[in-house]
Amino acid sequence: MLKTMSVEHSISIQQIRDTLGTCPFDPHMIKILNELHKDQGAIHIISDANTMFIETILEHNGVGECVTSIISNPAKLTKENEVEYLHITKLCGEVEESKHGCTTCPINMCKGEIVDKLVKEKDPNGITVYVGDGGNDYCAVRRLDLNYDFVFARKGFVLEKKLKNDHLLDNDHVFLWNDWKELYQLFVSNGLINS
Numbered sequence: 001m002l003k004t005m006s007v008e009h010s011i012s013i014q015q016i017r018d019t020l021g022t023c024p025f026d027p028h029m030i031k032i033l034n035e036l037h038k039d040q041g042a043i044h045i046i047s048d049a050n051t052m053f054i055e056t057i058l059e060h061n062g063v064g065e066c067v068t069s070i071i072s073n074p075a076k077l078t079k080e081n082e083v084e085y086l087h088i089t090k091l092c093g094e095v096e097e098s099k100h101g102c103t104t105c106p107i108n109m110c111k112g113e114i115v116d117k118l119v120k121e122k123d124p125n126g127i128t129v130y131v132g133d134g135g136n137d138y139c140a141v142r143r144l145d146l147n148y149d150f151v152f153a154r155k156g157f158v159l160e161k162k163l164k165n166d167h168l169l170d171n172d173h174v175f176l177w178n179d180w181k182e183l184y185q186l187f188v189s190n191g192l193i194n195s
């Protein structure tokens with residue numbers, strides 16, 4: 001199923017791009033992305049937004065090249081009679097055959113299944129570091145091996161509550177963070193990036 005948004009040329013998709021470009025990244029977030037990239041870590045963004053929004057924001061902040069892959073709802077731009085259209089399709093279709101197999105995640109995206117696939121593809125000696133905040137991040141977190149892997153959950157959001165309910169906040173590899181500076185410092189103190 002296509003969800004289509006059309007925008008008159010005079011208030012064009014360029015304007016959406018420009019607006020997205022004004023979303024400032026915290027300098028510590030940029031530092032984290034640059035450091036991980038320098039250390040040859042693979043960075044995957046898994047998001048229920050769409051690929052165009054994420055690509056645009058990353059590029060405006062000069063970190064597009066740091067990111068290995070963006071796994072999100074696919075966005076495509078087309079132009080007809082001087083009108084630009086932004087087509088956003090669901091990552092997993094609504095028809096039963098293409099739906100993911102998870103019963104707890106939203107129909108269009110199971111972050112757990114995505115993480116499972118990425119973990120299988122990675123260097124077997126490498127670890128996985130997961131940063132998230134939403135309820136749909138919990139399915140992904142449950143796929144990790146917390147003896148080796150790390151989870152950084154943003155304080156005050158649903159992921160924290162779900163981790164707390166399952167007593168996972170006591171785990172040595174699970175951390176809470178308030179802002180990007182704190183996340184950066186936690187990455188440094190855990191030896192995940194060099195200061």
Ligand SMILES: [Zn+2]
Pocket residue numbers: 102103104105109110111112113139140
């Ligand atoms: Zn799931």
